[in-house]
Amino acid sequence: MTTLHEELLRRNNFHTSSTRSWEAISGIGWHEPTPSELSLAAVRTLSVVVPAYNVSYCLPAVLDALEGQHHRHGFEVIVVDDASTDTTAAIAARHPVVTTVLRLPERAGGATARNLGTALARGQTVLYLDADMVLPPHVITDITARATDTTVLVGFRHNLPYDLHQGGRGVLAEHPQLGADHRVVWRPPVGRPLLYTGVTLTERLDGRPLDHTHDFVDLGYGQRYVDWDLPRMVVTCLVAVPRAAVLNVGGFDPEFGRIGWGMEDTYLGACLIASGLLVIPLRQVVGFHLDPPDAEQQWQRKLATWPGTLARYWDLMRRPAPTGRTHSFIAEVSELLRTCEVLRPH
Template identity: 85%
Template sequence: MTSLHEELLRRNNFHTSSTRSWEAIAGLGWHEPTPSTIPLAAVRTVSVVIPAHNVGYCLLAVLDALENQHHRYRFEVIVVDDASTDNTAAIAAGHSIVTTAIRLPERMGAATARNLGTALTRGQTVLYLDGDMLLPPHVITDIAARATDTSVLVGFRHNLPYEAHQGGHGVLAQHPNLAADHRVVWRPPVGRPLLYTGVTLTEPVDGSPLDHTHDFVDLGYGQRYVDWDLPRMVVTALVAVPRAAVVDIGGFDPEFGRIGWGMEDTYLGACLIAAGMLVIPLRQAVGFHLDPPDADEQWQQKLATWPDTLARYWDLIRQPAPTGRSRAFTTAMTDLLRICEVLR
């Protein structure tokens, strides 16, 4: 049976013809912010899924930004509280933009939270958005107008330290900077192993993964750009995917959340690519990623679990690509929902 790794070697990422065809129909650049009046914005329905754990410091601003989207059509917002110990659940339950708010009975990790949120969606496209990601007002329309059954639309993030945002209100008076994302401007360390591949650089690299791979086109067929490959470009801080495709592969692997931090989105990306999806960046879809007050401490805790989640990822890559798991996924999420608290 063909492994997921072998499937990735067979898949190109030649999305240029798709983006150019869209531009010809829309009369708009692929990477331009999208007017709310564009007719194509009504083509796909969108559901926003937000996994949330202890993001009470910024969730109100994140939800306010969703409420202020200039998208003219209805979209869902589903928040899954991963057993937070702060006021995250109360904020989600009380905000008018939230369609559904669910609370897990114990902390299960972002992968499980996203799976449960996905099971509750009705939109054709699922936008995975972190609970600390603040979106400019055009982003939902950018995604709704461009989404298809065969595309993974990748957005970007501009990280802000807590002292620079203090909860996020007023931040969107600024403009997030595309170059702040490591997938766009990358200065890797020299003399120590890189996180993903373990490669050790002996000289500095002036990296521009997005530009140097021609908007990820050159990452097809399993190609790499030093420490980056196509699955690793799929970051669920801000990414839109076809719901049907996610359900068919069985959603996110929940084991990542039990082990620690990271790699569940990379694995999702690998599975979707193996299923025939094209990974296409949206340079205009950049959000502010709002750090918590204890960001340094949290980062160290996350990095401590990275070797274990990375090891699981490489193990799964050697196994067959998942497919035909819709029924099992739905059953598992139905069972999980029975023990959750419905907040809204």
């Protein structure tokens, strides 16, 4: 039986004809901010799924940015609180842009939170947005205008240290920079193993993954750019996917959340690519990622769990590519939904 890894070796990422066709129809560039009045922006429905854990320091700014979108059509915002110990759930429950708030009885991790949100979503497209990502006002229209049943639309992040954003105040007066994302400008360490592949570089590298792979086109057929491959470009801090495709592959693997941090989005990316979806970047879709006050300590805790989640990922890659799992996914998530507190009904 073909493994997930073997299936990726068969899949190209030739999305150029798709982006050029869209440009010809819309009259604007693929990477240009989209006018809110563009008729194509009304073609698909959208659900924003926000997993949230102890993000009271930044969640108001994130939700305010969603409320301030220039999009002329309705979209739903589903916040899944992962058993926070601060006021995260209360902030979400009282914000006018939020349509649904769930609270898990105990912490389960981002993968489980996103699965719950995906099960409740009514939109054809699901935008996974981290609860510390502040979006410029054109982003929702950019995504809804370009989304299809066969594409994964990838956005980017610009990290801001806490002492610069102080919970998000004044952030929207600035413009997030594309080059702040490691998938765009990447200067890896020399002399120590890289996180994903374990490759050790002996010389400095001025890495440009996005440019040097022609907007990820060259990452088809399992190709790599040093420590990056196509599944690794699917980062759920800001990524839009067809809901039906996520259900078909069984959603996120919840085991990642139990082990620690990372790789659940990479695994979802691998599953979606294996099922035939193209991964296309949107250079204009860049959000501010608002670091917490204890960012360095959190990062060290996350890195400590990385070997376990990476091992889980490669174990799954040696198994058959998942497909036909919609029914079982809905059944499993429905069982979990019964244990959740509903702070704002769907």
